[in-house]
Amino acid sequence: MNHYYWQKAEENLPKIYEEEIRVASENKILHSGDSFEIDLGNHYVGYFSFVLGYTNMYPDAPVRLSLKFSENRDEADADFSSYRGRLCASWLQEEILNLDSIGEYRMPRRYAARFIKISVLYTPREITLSDFHFTAVTSADKRNLRSFDIADEELRAIDAVSVNTLKNCMHRVFEDGPKRDRRLWIGDLRLEALTNYYTYQQTDIVRRCLYLFAAADCNDTGFLPGYIYENPKFVSGYWFLYDYALLFVTTLCDYYQHTGDAETFLDIYPVVQKQMDAAKKITDENGILSLFNKRDVFIDWNDALEKTVSLNGVYLYTLDRLSQALSKLNHKDAPIYQSRYQDTKHAAYRHLYNAKDHNFAVGYDKEQISVHSVVWMILGGVIDGEIAWEALQNTMKNPQSIKPVTPYMNHYLAEAMMKLGKQKEAISYIKSFWGLMIKKGADTFYEVFVPEKPDLSPYGDKMINSMCHAWSCTPSYFIRALDQDDHA
Amino acid sequence: MNHYYWQKAEENLPKIYEEEIRVASENKILHSGDSFEIDLGNHYVGYFSFVLGYTNMYPDAPVRLSLKFSENRDEADADFSSYRGRLCASWLQEEILNLDSIGEYRMPRRYAARFIKISVLYTPREITLSDFHFTAVTSADKRNLRSFDIADEELRAIDAVSVNTLKNCMHRVFEDGPKRDRRLWIGDLRLEALTNYYTYQQTDIVRRCLYLFAAADCNDTGFLPGYIYENPKFVSGYWFLYDYALLFVTTLCDYYQHTGDAETFLDIYPVVQKQMDAAKKITDENGILSLFNKRDVFIDWNDALEKTVSLNGVYLYTLDRLSQALSKLNHKDAPIYQSRYQDTKHAAYRHLYNAKDHNFAVGYDKEQISVHSVVWMILGGVIDGEIAWEALQNTMKNPQSIKPVTPYMNHYLAEAMMKLGKQKEAISYIKSFWGLMIKKGADTFYEVFVPEKPDLSPYGDKMINSMCHAWSCTPSYFIRALDQDDHA
Numbered sequence: 001m002n003h004y005y006w007q008k009a010e011e012n013l014p015k016i017y018e019e020e021i022r023v024a025s026e027n028k029i030l031h032s033g034d035s036f037e038i039d040l041g042n043h044y045v046g047y048f049s050f051v052l053g054y055t056n057m058y059p060d061a062p063v064r065l066s067l068k069f070s071e072n073r074d075e076a077d078a079d080f081s082s083y084r085g086r087l088c089a090s091w092l093q094e095e096i097l098n099l100d101s102i103g104e105y106r107m108p109r110r111y112a113a114r115f116i117k118i119s120v121l122y123t124p125r126e127i128t129l130s131d132f133h134f135t136a137v138t139s140a141d142k143r144n145l146r147s148f149d150i151a152d153e154e155l156r157a158i159d160a161v162s163v164n165t166l167k168n169c170m171h172r173v174f175e176d177g178p179k180r181d182r183r184l185w186i187g188d189l190r191l192e193a194l195t196n197y198y199t200y201q202q203t204d205i206v207r208r209c210l211y212l213f214a215a216a217d218c219n220d221t222g223f224l225p226g227y228i229y230e231n232p233k234f235v236s237g238y239w240f241l242y243d244y245a246l247l248f249v250t251t252l253c254d255y256y257q258h259t260g261d262a263e264t265f266l267d268i269y270p271v272v273q274k275q276m277d278a279a280k281k282i283t284d285e286n287g288i289l290s291l292f293n294k295r296d297v298f299i300d301w302n303d304a305l306e307k308t309v310s311l312n313g314v315y316l317y318t319l320d321r322l323s324q325a326l327s328k329l330n331h332k333d334a335p336i337y338q339s340r341y342q343d344t345k346h347a348a349y350r351h352l353y354n355a356k357d358h359n360f361a362v363g364y365d366k367e368q369i370s371v372h373s374v375v376w377m378i379l380g381g382v383i384d385g386e387i388a389w390e391a392l393q394n395t396m397k398n399p400q401s402i403k404p405v406t407p408y409m410n411h412y413l414a415e416a417m418m419k420l421g422k423q424k425e426a427i428s429y430i431k432s433f434w435g436l437m438i439k440k441g442a443d444t445f446y447e448v449f450v451p452e453k454p455d456l457s458p459y460g461d462k463m464i465n466s467m468c469h470a471w472s473c474t475p476s477y478f479i480r481a482l483d484q485d486d487h488a
Numbered sequence: 489m490n491h492y493y494w495q496k497a498e499e500n501l502p503k504i505y506e507e508e509i510r511v512a513s514e515n516k517i518l519h520s521g522d523s524f525e526i527d528l529g530n531h532y533v534g535y536f537s538f539v540l541g542y543t544n545m546y547p548d549a550p551v552r553l554s555l556k557f558s559e560n561r562d563e564a565d566a567d568f569s570s571y572r573g574r575l576c577a578s579w580l581q582e583e584i585l586n587l588d589s590i591g592e593y594r595m596p597r598r599y600a601a602r603f604i605k606i607s608v609l610y611t612p613r614e615i616t617l618s619d620f621h622f623t624a625v626t627s628a629d630k631r632n633l634r635s636f637d638i639a640d641e642e643l644r645a646i647d648a649v650s651v652n653t654l655k656n657c658m659h660r661v662f663e664d665g666p667k668r669d670r671r672l673w674i675g676d677l678r679l680e681a682l683t684n685y686y687t688y689q690q691t692d693i694v695r696r697c698l699y700l701f702a703a704a705d706c707n708d709t710g711f712l713p714g715y716i717y718e719n720p721k722f723v724s725g726y727w728f729l730y731d732y733a734l735l736f737v738t739t740l741c742d743y744y745q746h747t748g749d750a751e752t753f754l755d756i757y758p759v760v761q762k763q764m765d766a767a768k769k770i771t772d773e774n775g776i777l778s779l780f781n782k783r784d785v786f787i788d789w790n791d792a793l794e795k796t797v798s799l800n801g802v803y804l805y806t807l808d809r810l811s812q813a814l815s816k817l818n819h820k821d822a823p824i825y826q827s828r829y830q831d832t833k834h835a836a837y838r839h840l841y842n843a844k845d846h847n848f849a850v851g852y853d854k855e856q857i858s859v860h861s862v863v864w865m866i867l868g869g870v871i872d873g874e875i876a877w878e879a880l881q882n883t884m885k886n887p888q889s890i891k892p893v894t895p896y897m898n899h900y901l902a903e904a905m906m907k908l909g910k911q912k913e914a915i916s917y918i919k920s921f922w923g924l925m926i927k928k929g930a931d932t933f934y935e936v937f938v939p940e941k942p943d944l945s946p947y948g949d950k951m952i953n954s955m956c957h958a959w960s961c962t963p964s965y966f967i968r969a970l971d972q973d974d975h976a
Contacts, residue, residue: 032576057726058717058723060576060669060671060717061575061576061578061579061668061669062576062578062579063578064577064578087549087612088548088549088550088610088611088612089552089609089610090549090550090551090552090586090609090610090611090612091549091550095584095586096583096584098578098583098597100597100598101719101720102720102721103720109586109588110588121577121578122576122577122578123576123578124575124576124578180549181548181549183548229546229548231589232589232590232591233590235546238545
């Protein structure tokens, strides 16, 4: 760990705000075997408390309760004991409590929940549960939320759920998912930070997260880990994702673009250089980043996906953004990355683009056709204009092509559409994807959403999926950025 | 609740002392499914803490543990999930913990335990558990423990276990059992207070407990409840046990005898009068206390036992002690109770004693022969000398007679022997009963012990029995009182 960067990160630790959520549930009179559900009316992250009492006779034994916290209806209806997924079952939010005496009980752990099911396992006498309180926590300061109104009702709803998703992921860092995996991941950080610039506008937490990654230990090649732990102590992540490491650079460029904070940019610039040097080390004789194992690149949760084309798109995208930032700073290194951008773009055009078929079915990716490849080649500037738009549409329509499964990848798909000037189509896509989640009951946007595969999970069991996930919060970014452009 | 008495009780709230118990167990390296046991080496009451750590990779999910606290080997080997007893299963000391992060974890509840079994239900990575601490708590101040030595090794061991039992039941009040039922019961209070005069000599806690009962709400007849709750708030008990209500009077007389504190005696005396008046109300035309339901009298955990003879013995015992206390105080009421004692004794001799057979098989108790009847008639002064001793021996030997099942009733049996001058026999009986518990592995004396019925439970399942029980601590009283008499 780099102590200087870590110290800088700690200086930017955000304040946590509390909000008392009114719980509609009335007092309950209960016996052993009884259970009931509390509906908070929305998805919140925070702490739960209640008061244990009794009716006629003081309980002469402890009261044993089970409490199950669920992010949405599906999870509330799931039987946790049937869980067979790959991730640790301890993520499932359930507790067994033994309460020795009457009075208020404040549960010490934080939960992400809309529904709370309370079951009385054992009580010696008739008891009461009452005064249910849910104290929601977030580092998003609602006074900072940029006011926003738009005539389109559906977009207004999508914006509200996006903001709710972001808010519920904002704590000491931009968390990945407040129910499961509270780590800070680069891919999520970038999208949360982007959305934050248009909503809560809290740059301290972005700065903190950038410094936290700057403090992390790189692998032998020089790449940053995909995630870090920061509480109760800083621990560098063990999984190195090269696309994420490159997007760290992009995230810093975004930060500089939105804040003009050159000091922080330059402070972290040595880590940027290390990432760009690492990218060079995995570049082959054709100028293509190909010297990696599939496991070293994320792009999307899709085991079938080949990733060379996409990774090179991420690299080009990063080189482009970095060049722009350095130019704006009149930095001496600007020309280095400008020329590397041009060289790589030409290499990609030559070795990754199948000009005959207007796609990226090339040997590097086992001739695979994927939406991911087209999206990232558009974002990397390898193709553009109507050719790019047709390539994108054809690939999306092609039943054989690999499709995005995460809102994360869908973000980049929408971004590619926007880049091609297809705002109307992008908004329509956002409605059809994120809007559909709302129609199916989402209070916050999910980690994984494939309309035709409602039970899909990257972890082998849907109940462990995160239903409020950082990387899914970007519709607000698109809707608000577009609205801003319209007014400009 | 009588607020004046309650306030006096609160003024006598004892200080709680902490002692760190050295836990021999070394650091453990663990995976999902692993478990291990900690042996504290003795029975303690207190709080447990440990440190969660990891070996190579930081755990990326909460760690779910189960912890089971057991008072003795049998309980440690029992499968709690098979429990089918009548008392609430929540008394069984087991917890499921979800630990979100590494570091020290102090469990908030108090446990009574010698053995702690820790099982790792789910962990995402290899973890460590270490720095096990058990902080024992008691209001017994070891600096007050009267030093005592006796040549007889067996008696020395019995005294040590008695003192340990008392210590582990001394908290804010004399608890019934620190694992199960932390209520204050009169029957237990009396025996703990007696033992306390010869060991820790802490009269403040006795005074507190007397005032707590004085504060309680009596039933329509005027009897005190058998128990009270006092934490987190004062609640009068719902079960009225007439022998216990009478023994409250005896407990106050013991207190005055051992402390000479006339002020407290006289302060509580109105409650004493109320108990004696209540006893009159359940007296029939023969002068016998017989107007009660069997459920209103305790005597012993033995459903078969008839209780009229025993209850009248308790009444006589109380009248005798009360008369003595009032005489010592030159109180105007002394003659009232002296004459009532004589009248009742004669009534008992006439109506409860079968002089032909030297037993108490009378109509009032369905001609039942019980050790209990003989013991209480001896303690009540109805029979004495060699006739009494023979009656006691015959009843104990009689295979048809009802025998004591609790150490509580065995206390009064030993007391009856002592009263008859049979010190040697009483000590021999103490060795054969309490000494046998130690031979079978007891660190503290049990709530229920019948050598030939090791699985006996008044609650339908042995695992809920209390293995450190207030009413079982009296051997120290006998051994030390006898030793004091020898030296006098």
